[in-house]
Structures are given as structure tokens and as C-alpha cells.
Amino acid sequence: MRPEGDDSARGWTFLTNHAHVLVAIARDPEIRQLDIAGAVGITPGAVVRILHDLEHSGCVQVERIGRRNRYSVDREVMLRHPLEANHSVGDLIVPLID
Secondary structure, three states: OOOOOOOOOOOOOOOOHHHHHHHHHHHOOOOOHHHHHHHHOOOHHHHHHHHHHHHHHOOEEEEEEOOEEEEEEOOOOEOOOOOOOOOEHHHHHHHHHO
16 A cells, blocks of 8 residues: 555556547537646647547547637547447546536
């Protein structure tokens, strides 16, 4: 058992930054990219690249409203890795957005 305050396990997380971005936009479809970066702990440029990946894969749709974006997550898209291929994006994010 680790002593309280031990930071040795903070070097990794179970979810990827792609999953963290998905969770952030599922929680707040009008979140700004800068706020996504702060919540996830990555640079704004990394957010742009991840959003591009997610949009290209069909997981996320982006609607431009004036100077802002509104995001929607397609929860029916199936996960890509063979170990999770029988699960959808919704299966992953719904328990995390409540």
C-alpha cells in the first residue's frame, strides 16, 4: 500500500487523451478548445489534432456557430481496437459523464 500523498502512480492514466477529450465534449458540447486543453492537461495544438482525429473517425461532429464550435459525440460508433471492438463510444463515455 502506498503512503498517502505518494505521487509515484501519477505518471499514467487508464484512458488516452482522445478518450479524455471525448469525455470533456460529451459533458459540455460547447466547451472551448482552450478549456479542453486545461481539463485534459494537454496543449491547445494537441486538442486540435485529437479533435481532427475524432472528427475524421466519425466519433465527433463539429458545428460552427458564429465564432464558437458545438460538438456532438456519436455514441454509436464502435471502438477501434480489437479488444474493445464489440463496444461503442457510448459504452465507454456514458459511465464517465454522469
